Amino acid sequence: MTHYVLQAEDVAIHYGGVKAVDGVALTLEKGQIRGLIGPNGAGKSTVIDAITGRRRLTRGKVQLLGEDVSALGVVERRMRGLSRSFQRTSIFGQMTVYRQIELASHKMGVKDSAADAEAVLKELDLWPMRDTAADDLGYGEQRRLDLGLALVGRPTVLLLDEPMAGLSVKESLDLAQHLKKLTSSWDVSVLLVEHDMDVVFGISDVVTVFELGRVIASGSPAEVRANPRVREAYLGSAA
Numbered sequence: 001m002t003h004y005v006l007q008a009e010d011v012a013i014h015y016g017g018v019k020a021v022d023g024v025a026l027t028l029e030k031g032q033i034r035g036l037i038g039p040n041g042a043g044k045s046t047v048i049d050a051i052t053g054r055r056r057l058t059r060g061k062v063q064l065l066g067e068d069v070s071a072l073g074v075v076e077r078r079m080r081g082l083s084r085s086f087q088r089t090s091i092f093g094q095m096t097v098y099r100q101i102e103l104a105s106h107k108m109g110v111k112d113s114a115a116d117a118e119a120v121l122k123e124l125d126l127w128p129m130r131d132t133a134a135d136d137l138g139y140g141e142q143r144r145l146d147l148g149l150a151l152v153g154r155p156t157v158l159l160l161d162e163p164m165a166g167l168s169v170k171e172s173l174d175l176a177q178h179l180k181k182l183t184s185s186w187d188v189s190v191l192l193v194e195h196d197m198d199v200v201f202g203i204s205d206v207v208t209v210f211e212l213g214r215v216i217a218s219g220s221p222a223e224v225r226a227n228p229r230v231r232e233a234y235l236g237s238a239a
């Protein structure tokens with residue numbers, strides 16, 4: 001039997017009559033990247049909110065390392081290794097790269113926050129910029145710093161909502177390579193919501209496609225790309 005790091009079962013989030021997410025099942029294995037794609041309003045961000053605890057489940061269950069965390073809040077889930085980064089950067093412009101990562105680590109209660117910060121910054125190739133104020137970093141580096149904030153305390157699962165938004169092709173590629181590396185060097189499992197199809201199909205081990213709050217396809221990148229329903233509903237004939 002497969003031991004999933006993350007398992008969401010029959011997850012539903014309804015806003016009054018709007019079924020933003022309805023009966024979704026998702027799993028992540030250790031070190032796996034699952035790409036989550038679908039048209040605007042399909043429910044991708046909502047499912048991330050459901051898994052992190054930002055939105056209360058209308059129905060369903062979320063398990064982290066085999067434990068039901070559905071009743072826990074965002075902070076408790078984060079402490080147990082369920083981390084996320086946001087679409088918009090959450091860094092402090094005037095603070096140095098090192099200081100904000102170390103502070104985030106300290107706030108999470110990590111005992112040796114200095115060692116934690118150093119490991120995060122080295123992993124993301126930000127160590128040489130540790131004394132630079134965030135405002136003085138390039139945009140791609142700021143995004144890596146954002147990712148760094150999500151990595152303090154060595155999370156097991158990382159949920160990313162459009163991490164490539166606004167990045168150049170080169171910057172996206174660079175971030176994608178860092179993500180891929182993290183899954184092997186840190187054993188992190190990643191749920192990646194992203195509109196950049198080259199990135200999603202390039203680095204995901206499995207891809208899930210949403211439409212109107214439901215999963216319409218799931219499988220290897222090649223299987224999903226070849227799925228007629230996906231091509232019709234989302235990828236278009238150019239895929």
Ligand SMILES: Nc1ncnc2c1ncn2[C@@H]1O[C@H](COP(=O)(O)OP(=O)(O)OP(=O)(O)O)[C@@H](O)[C@H]1O
Nearest residue numbers: 015018019020038039040041042043044045046047
């Ligand atoms: N707070 C809310 N109240 C009511 N409806 C909401 C709320 N938040 C989201 N929705 C609706 O839920 C559905 C799913 O939205 P969601 O933002 O999860 O989609 P998405 O796939 O992440 O879209 P995008 O790719 O544009 O970010 C949409 O119909 C949206 O209008």
